[in-house]
Amino acid sequence: MCTFKTINEQIDILKHRGLNIHNEERAKRYLLTNNYYNIINGYSKFFQDHEDHFVDGATFDEIRELYWFDKEFKQVLLNGILNAEHHLKSIAAYRFAEANPRSKYPYLQIENYDSNSLNRNWKLISRLSKILSSNCNYDNNTIYHNIHSHNDVPIWVIVDYFDFGTLRDFIRCLPRNVQNKIALDCIDFINDNTPNFNGTFPIDVMNSFIKNIHETRNVCAHNNRLLKFECRSDSVYFEPLHSVYTISSNRNNPRKDVFTTFISLQCFLSETEYSVLNNTLRKRVKHLNHRLHSISVNNILSSLGFPDNWHEIDPLPQS
Incomplete structure (x- = not known):
């Protein structure tokens, strides 16, 4: 059974395990306002040489x-993911409207989706119907305006109400x-970030990238711990992307860490957007490196799947 520990008892436990606390009053305030479980159980393991004992210093x-x-790392990464989400919403809405130019509410019609995934299609249609019904009675949104003014809500309107999970499912359900x-539209982004690319972007690759970006986005948005997270x-x-970073196709070398998701954003961001994301994350790592004394920052990079000394690589050019 878990028993309650006062802040003073929590401090005593940490000191007994070898942690140096230079300002106990400040540490007590911090634990009170940030939750001992989140701070200590989530992050102290990086500073321990064996179970429940801290490394020297x-x-x-x-x-x-x-x-x-x-x-901070999550906030920066989330901002990059939101940019990718914006691009994907715009492209998906355009291509869907192009394929269904004359019908009303075409995204509620089962025949406009991939016939090989009927169960998934019906679930998506139900979700889209709920988006319409939950907004049709309030006159402060574009869904209400389009229903009452045009008796139709085009895809380029409703797509702005998609969360990333709905967007992901919408793309997967399309023919x-x-x-x-x-x-094919995403290839322009790949060309921006990988100038020597001259191939195709298979949809199974695209969908797997979107899936892992979605999972990583949820960790960032819900403020769960990103360190050691894997999809x-x-x-x-x-190959055109992974080989650049010496990431293997071997099944014994997983491609589910944060670094793999991070580099996959090159397929959905402009050169400038990806450069800003890369360089801002790099600054965050460099800042942390100056604050760590008892362990190497490479321990932290490794927990995210990033290469050793990644922060020492030259920044990407920003236009």
Whole structure:
């Protein structure tokens, strides 16, 4: 059974395990307002040489800095993912409207989706119907305006109400010829970030990238710990991208860490957007490196799947 520990008892436990606390009053306030479980159980393991014992020189301030780094890293990464989400919404809405130019509410019609995934299609249609019904009675949104003014809500209007999970399912449910057009549109982003690319972007690769970006987005948006996070499935191997980072197609080398998701954003972001994302994350790592004294910053990079000394690589040019 878990028993309640006062803040003073929590401090005593940490000191007994070898953690240096230079300002106990500040540490007590921090634990009170940030939750011992989230801070210590989530981040102190990086500073321990064996179970429940801290490495020589480890400090409470280092744990606090690591917690703050994880939070900032998530915010920066989430901003990049939101940019990718914006592009995908625009492309998917355009290609769907192009394929269904004359019918009202075409996204509620089962025949406009891939006939090989009927169960998934009906679930999506139900979700889209709920988006319409939950907004049709309030006159402060564009769905209400379109229903009452045009008796129709076009895809380019409702798509703005999709969360990332709905967007992902919408793209997966589209006929393969429409998905192929979306993937083809993404090649401009790949060309921006990988100038020597001259191939195709298979839809199974695109969908696996979107799936793992979605999972990573949820961790960032819900402020769960990103360090040591892994997606449930490997990204499908994409040689033009993965080979640049010496990522293997071997099944014994998973492609489900944060770094693999991060580099996959090159397929959905402009060169400038990806450069800003890359360089901002790099600055966050460099800042953390200056704050860590008892462990190497490479321990933290490794927990995210990033290469050792990644922060020392030259920044990408920003136009």
